[in-house]
Amino acid sequence: MLVNIIIIFISGLIVGSFLNVCIYRLPRGKNIVWPPSHCPNCDIKIKLYENIPVFSYFFLKGKCSNCAEKISVRYPGVELLTGLLFVLIPAISGFWLWDLRFYFSAIFISFLIINFFSDIETELIPDSPVYIIIFLGLFYGFIKGDMFSSFIGAILGFCLLHTISFLGKFFYKKDVLGDGDIKLAAAFGSFLGWQGLLPALMLGYIIGGAVSIILILTKTKKLKDYIPFAPALTLGTLITLFYGSYIINFYVANFL
Numbered sequence: 001m002l003v004n005i006i007i008i009f010i011s012g013l014i015v016g017s018f019l020n021v022c023i024y025r026l027p028r029g030k031n032i033v034w035p036p037s038h039c040p041n042c043d044i045k046i047k048l049y050e051n052i053p054v055f056s057y058f059f060l061k062g063k064c065s066n067c068a069e070k071i072s073v074r075y076p077g078v079e080l081l082t083g084l085l086f087v088l089i090p091a092i093s094g095f096w097l098w099d100l101r102f103y104f105s106a107i108f109i110s111f112l113i114i115n116f117f118s119d120i121e122t123e124l125i126p127d128s129p130v131y132i133i134i135f136l137g138l139f140y141g142f143i144k145g146d147m148f149s150s151f152i153g154a155i156l157g158f159c160l161l162h163t164i165s166f167l168g169k170f171f172y173k174k175d176v177l178g179d180g181d182i183k184l185a186a187a188f189g190s191f192l193g194w195q196g197l198l199p200a201l202m203l204g205y206i207i208g209g210a211v212s213i214i215l216i217l218t219k220t221k222k223l224k225d226y227i228p229f230a231p232a233l234t235l236g237t238l239i240t241l242f243y244g245s246y247i248i249n250f251y252v253a254n255f256l
């Protein structure tokens with residue numbers, strides 16, 4: 001069991017290293033496989049031993065070996081986060097490496113990480129992974145024998161957020177949601193199914209509301225500023241991915 005956990009953790013670190021590339025390149029419309037990793041400041045190609053997840057960051061003391069440009073702490077952060085979240089798949093959901101559901105969960109978590117950091121850093125949600133996840137979500141639903149739930153989830157995610165966006169524009173005369181948020185909700189609905197989408201949205205709004213209040217109280221943002229909703233929705237979705245059935249059972253037992 002310990003060997004499996006170590007394998008999963010190291011795989012997560014390596015995948016996280018690739019997610020860092022996606023987070024930087026996808027919102028900028030760059031190719032994610034070519035050219036190989038290079039320093040964004042001096043363009044020097046990063047050597048293989050400088051590209052070891054987490055370890056290299058500390059070995060290089062957080063700086064480019066050529067121009068001494070600071071490397072964002074997001075790089076080792078995303079690598080560690082991916083490793084830890086991959087380990088939570090068997091720990092919480094009970095899906096191990098020999099279970100197909102492990103791989104679907106890992107792909108979905110990778111997608112959540114890309115969106116979370118892309119949106120925080122650039123306020124952009126890259127399109128192509130969203131379409132891949134809508135398709136994969138439907139396929140996952142098909143494998144689980146409930147493609148209908150995925151299909152309804154995708155449509156519901158799109159329609160619900162589209163309505164909220166429309167109402168927001170109507171009442172506040174400004175964009176309360178980006179187009180990216182609407183497509184994102186469709187992808188989450190496709191993957192979680194409609195039963196999972198509802199708690200994810202609810203959690204997203206609670207987290208988003210709480211973070212907005214903190215940002216406004218600490219004067220980091222003003223009331224009229226645009227506060228990205230996607231990171232909150234992404235967190236809500238991650239919690240639902242792991243604890244969705246508990247949340248639904250709790251709701252049914254207490255409120256229905």
Ligand SMILES: [Zn+2]
Nearest residue numbers: 039042064067
């Ligand atoms: Zn450099």
